[in-house]
Amino acid sequence: MDMKKVHKRSKALVIRETVVSYIFLAPALFFFLGFVIVPMGMCLVTSFFNYTMTDFTFIGFDNYIRMFQDEVFLKALVNTFIIVGVSVPAVVIFSLWVGASIYKMKAFTRSFYRCIFYLPVVTGTVAVTVVWKWMFNKYTGLFNHVLLGAGIIDERINWLGDERFALACIILxxxxxxIGQPIVLYIAALGNVDTSLLEAAEVDGATKLQTFWRITWPSIMPTTLYVLVITMINSFQCYALIQLLTSGGPNNATQTIMYYIYYQAFRLYDYGYGNAMGIFLAIIIAILSAIQFKVTNSGKVD
Amino acid sequence: MKKLIALLLACVMLLSLTACGGTGTAGGNDGDKDSKTEITLWTYPVGKFGDEATVKGFIEAFNAKYPDITVTVQYLDYTNGDSQVTAAIEGKKTPDIILEGPERLVSNWGAKGLMVDLADLWDDEALADISKTSEAVVAACKGADGKYYEYPFCMTTHTMAINYEVFEKAGALKYINEDRTWTVENFEKALKAVKDSGLVQVPAVVYCGGQGGDQGTRALAMNLYSAQFTNAEHNKWTMNSAEGIKGLQKLVDLKNAGLIDFDPAAVASDELQLFANGTIAMSFCWNAANQSSYASSVTFTPYPVAFPSEDGTPELCGGIWGFGIFDNGDDAKIEAAKKFIEFICDDAEQGPKSVVATGFFPVRSSYGNPYAGTADEERMAVFASFQQWLGDYYNVTLGWAEQRTAWWGMLQQINDGKDVTEAVNDYVDTCNKATEAASK
Known part of the structure; x- marks a missing residue:
């Protein structure tokens, strides 16, 4: 009888706590549903329509078929994969290297480097881009000035206006x-690796490479997974740099899917087609994120 | 107790959410609102219409006459303005009034049925007054359906400009006629003289990085051999004519000879910057407003000239600016918006002031020269002399947005070595398809 009473009371308690939890969650849930889930649903639905300012006709998969017949989209797709393929490994490797070099330093020095590498993140994209644009300028830019002065090049290079260099400049x-955020995360993650394990490995005669590969790397795997996913998503969604620097040119050499979505939806008012490309991009990102989770063992440490 | 506080907190948070779903009436004085009509104005930066203090002054003058109408302003720029308007259209939050030109008001939003017909503003007096200045202005403000979607108040011709001192030192001034026109042959000779002088890195840059200012490169290419961008009906693109191809081929030849440069990384503002800092000796993106705004920042004399043409008679691209009203379905607001437009454009005292604020010229012939007796009189007289060469306003051709992107792309392609005829044919094909699609 007593047990029954206790059970009843604990059940009521659970219900009450659950209700309170859901009430607390409600504001966030409201915004998440209203500004993420509902627009995603609308995006999916309208991708099956010829949706412009003056038309809203159901056309089935026509937008998706058109996508793969659109040379500019295919070029944008290839460029986007190049950006992701180059920038993601580069960011992970470089951040890990910098993190590993910095995390054992004195607190002041460590903070100094953290600030330096984090500066481009906190500085506004527009400001950063304007400076880069000036440095890449064919006539007055720093790069041409230095390279010409050093005798490395004979004539000025149009860094952002030449198909051979433009995409590489964007990736740079x-x-x-x-790299700012991954470096800060790696410094924190490396500092949290269990030192007793590292010391034990050292005592057992493990080489530095073996210690890193067998102990440090698995320990920072959750951080690596986060860095991989976030960098990949950011790279797939590369838009602001293109908008501010090249508008997708020259000859679509820097065209990305995100910029092309913007162009179709906001310049040509072809919302349905833009949304179809958006859905396609979301699917690609979801699949690649899932693969990353699988390959990195869901970020778990054995 | 803790649970109670938590529950109360949660309820407060929930209640705060309901504020998000308000109808926008909170915070105001309802009694006051009943008697006042609130309208919104979005302005692109047409001269000082991008300057808050100037526009505020105009609104104060308007309110002195119409105290029952409140005008709220939002300032747009040419980089993001179109996106903001598009978002507003989709969100059904368009402003009541918008200030821009016929390519947006008439052939874009007007053609899509989003704008109010302003026929009642275009009464007989206004029609006669504006027609006297230019019939092309009247035609540009009217949609294909015969409705007026723009009520204009100022206009200009776009020109190019040279660095007077560089040309003087290079001995190239002799290639420019007294009336500031020049032939293609003399243009080429001037480029060569400037290049040989070594005073600048390169005489001129054909910017093709997009984002506006394309009227300059279009005017350059079409003027060389008197080509036309569209047919007279503005429903077919015609730069693949023999004259158009010859003009573009000439630009490629000049580039190959090292007399000009194509820059796919530069937009019009970059080219203006290169001109202003003396890196290049001429700009293809000039007008009265630029002459005024760059006056204090350059160390040389920017000398406006017409675009070169083989027959010596240029056909300059024009700019016409005015107001349009988005049809938000509220008759009171539409009426208030019309009163505001009438005041800014037609009021005997305010009208000329509005024109002067843009730095351009009045579309109303009755305004005469609003710069007479001012410090700007001499400068504006130079630009007034270009008005005689105002060409066809083909910017109203449907599919304009696609055309602009295709134009930049085509310039980038011929810079990369693609055959000019093939590139122009592709460009015209893209434009015609866009026009056809927009006409349906």
Whole structure:
């Protein structure tokens, strides 16, 4: 009888706590539903329509079929994969290297480097981009000035206006603005690796490489997974740099899916087509994120 | 007790959410609102219409006459303005009034049925007065359906400009006629003289990085051999004519000879910056407003000239600015918006002031020269002399947005070595398809 009473009371308690939890969650849930889930649903639905300012006709999968017949979209797709393929490994490797070099330093020095690498993140994208644009300028830019002065090049290079260099320049800028957060995270993660394990490995005669590969790397795997996913998503969604620097040119050499979505939806008012590309991009990001979770063993440490 | 506090806190948070769903009436004086009509104005930066203090002064003058109408202003720029308007259209939050030109008001939003017909503002007096200045202005403000979607108040012709001192030192001034026109042959000779002088890195840059200012490169290419961008009906693109191809081929030849440069990384503002800091000797993106705004920042004399043409008679691209009203379905607001437009454009005292604020010229012939007796009189007289060469206002052709992107792309392609005829044919094909699609 007593047990029954206790059970009843604990059940009521659980219900009350659950209700309170849900009430606390409600504001966030409201915004999440209203500004993320509902727009996503609308995006999915309208991708099956010829949706412009003056038309809203159901056309089935026509937007998706058109996408793969659109040369500019295919070029944007390839460029986007190049950006992701280059920037993600580069950001992870460089951040890990910098993190590993910094985390054992004195607190002041460590903070100093953290600030330096984090500066491009806290500085506004527009300000950063304007400086880069000036440095890349064909006529008055720093790079041409230095390279010409050093005798490395014979004539001025149009860094952002030449198909051979434009995408590489974008990747370089994206790289500098992407490494700040991973470096800070790696410094924290490396500082949290269990030192007793490292000391034990050292006593057992493990080499530095073995220690890193067998102990440090698995310990920072959750951080690596986060860095991989976030950098990949940011790289896939590369838009602001393109908008501010090249508008997708020259000859679509820096066209990305995100910029092309913007162009179709906000310049040509072809919302349905833009949304179809958005859905396609979301699917790609979801699949690649899932693969990353799988490959990195869901960020778990054995 | 803790639970009670937590529950209360949660309820407060929930209640705060309801504020998000308000209808926008909170915070105001309802009694006052009943008697006042609130309208919103969005302005692109047309001269000082991008300057808050100037526009505020105009609104104060308007309110002195119409105290029952409140005008709220939002300032747009040419980089993000279109996106903001598009978002507003989709969110059904468009402003009541918008200030821009016929390519947006008439052939874009007007053609999509989003704008109010302003026929009642275009009464016989206004029609006669504006027609006297230019029939092209009247035609540009009217949609294909015969409705007026823009009520204009100022206009200008876009020109190019040279660095007077560089040209003087290079001995190239002799290639420019007294009336500031020049032939293609003399243009080429001037480029060569400037290049040989070594005073600048390169005489001129054909910017093709997009984002506006394209009227300059279009005017350059079409003027060389008197090509036309569209047919007279503005429903077919015609730069693939023999004259158009010849003009673009000439630009490629000049580039190959090292006399000009194509820059796919530069937009119009970059080219203006290169001109202002003396890196190049001429700008293809000039007008009266630029002459005024760059006056204090340059160390040389920017000398406006017409675009070169083989027959010596240029056909300059024009700019016409005025107001349009978005149809938000509220008759009171539409009426208030019309009163505001009438005041800014037609009021005997305010009208000329509005024109002067843009730095351009009045579309109303009755305004005469609003710069007479001012410090700007001499400068504006130079630009007034270009008005005689105002060409066809083909910017109203449907599919304009696609055309602009295709134009930049085409310039980038011929810079990269693509055959000019093939590139122009592709460009015209893209434009015609866009026009056809927009006409449906």
């Amino acid at each position: 800028i994206l790289f500098t603005t992407s």
